[in-house]
Amino acid sequence: MIGHFPHGAKVASTTDLVNDQFDSSINWESAKEIRDLWDGPFMLKGIQSVEDAKKAAELGVTGIILSNHGGRQLDGAPAAMDILPEVIEAVGNDVEVLIDGGVRRGSDVIKAIALGAKACLIGRAYLYGLAAGGEAGVTQSYNILVDEMIRTMRLIGCTSIAELDASYDAKTESSEPTAAVVQDSIPDEKDSLEVQDSFSLSEVAKKEEEAPKTREPEAESKETEPLAAEEADKETEKEEVKEVAAKKRPKGDPM
Numbered sequence: 001m002i003g004h005f006p007h008g009a010k011v012a013s014t015t016d017l018v019n020d021q022f023d024s025s026i027n028w029e030s031a032k033e034i035r036d037l038w039d040g041p042f043m044l045k046g047i048q049s050v051e052d053a054k055k056a057a058e059l060g061v062t063g064i065i066l067s068n069h070g071g072r073q074l075d076g077a078p079a080a081m082d083i084l085p086e087v088i089e090a091v092g093n094d095v096e097v098l099i100d101g102g103v104r105r106g107s108d109v110i111k112a113i114a115l116g117a118k119a120c121l122i123g124r125a126y127l128y129g130l131a132a133g134g135e136a137g138v139t140q141s142y143n144i145l146v147d148e149m150i151r152t153m154r155l156i157g158c159t160s161i162a163e164l165d166a167s168y169d170a171k172t173e174s175s176e177p178t179a180a181v182v183q184d185s186i187p188d189e190k191d192s193l194e195v196q197d198s199f200s201l202s203e204v205a206k207k208e209e210e211a212p213k214t215r216e217p218e219a220e221s222k223e224t225e226p227l228a229a230e231e232a233d234k235e236t237e238k239e240e241v242k243e244v245a246a247k248k249r250p251k252g253d254p255m
Contacts, residue, residue, distance in 0.1 A: 106148025
């Protein structure tokens with residue numbers, strides 16, 4: 001594309017070329033003039049609020065593209081996916097709504113369509129493939145997105161793009177599905193005690209109170225065991241002394 005512009009022969013001038021396509025003086029009146037001169041398909045990109053979406057619909061545009069331009073120029077701009085539901089509610093019956101920005105995976109596409117978008121625009125997703133492998137890399141990036149879309153639809157139980165609606169949105173919530181659901185499925189310490197030992201918490205407390213008492217006799221028995229062994233040793237020594245004395249005593253000598 002660059003080669004088709006006089007000053008775009010060099011890749012280094014790409015930024016200047018792109019900047020030349022934007023006119024900061026364009027406003028809603030400019031959009032109206034374009035609409036008056038052109039009765040074909042007309043879409044406005046960069047819509048970031050319900051109010052602007054309504055203005056675009058009043059101008060008679062064919063569709064709008066919700067976009068924060070990748071969050072590069074203004075990092076505080078709202079994500080297209082976040083404002084999509086309210087925009088659909090406001091103008092979804094009048095114009096087609098597409099989204100751009102933040103679409104990184106096939107599941108993002110499914111989520112956007114489920115929320116009412118007609119389509120998604122991608123940039124970085126294919127540019128990564130282009131940078132890594134040229135045309136083949138772009139094809140591979142596209143195939144990855146398609147595979148992810150198909151897998152996501154299988155996992156949420158949807159067999160057709162036409163069936164997607166807002167009821168599927170909760171099923172596609174991420175991936176980031178997960179910590180809360182997993183945490184809810186893990187019983188806390190008290191619950192696990194009740195499940196494993198089959199008794200109430202009051203019984204647990206009762207057993208904890210009785211536990212030291214049951215250990216005291218054990219402590220006493222451990223202390224008395226050495227004493228009993230010592231007494232046994234003394235008795236054995238006495239018997240041995242008696243036997244030795246008996247052997248040394250002359251026969252007939254009274255005890």
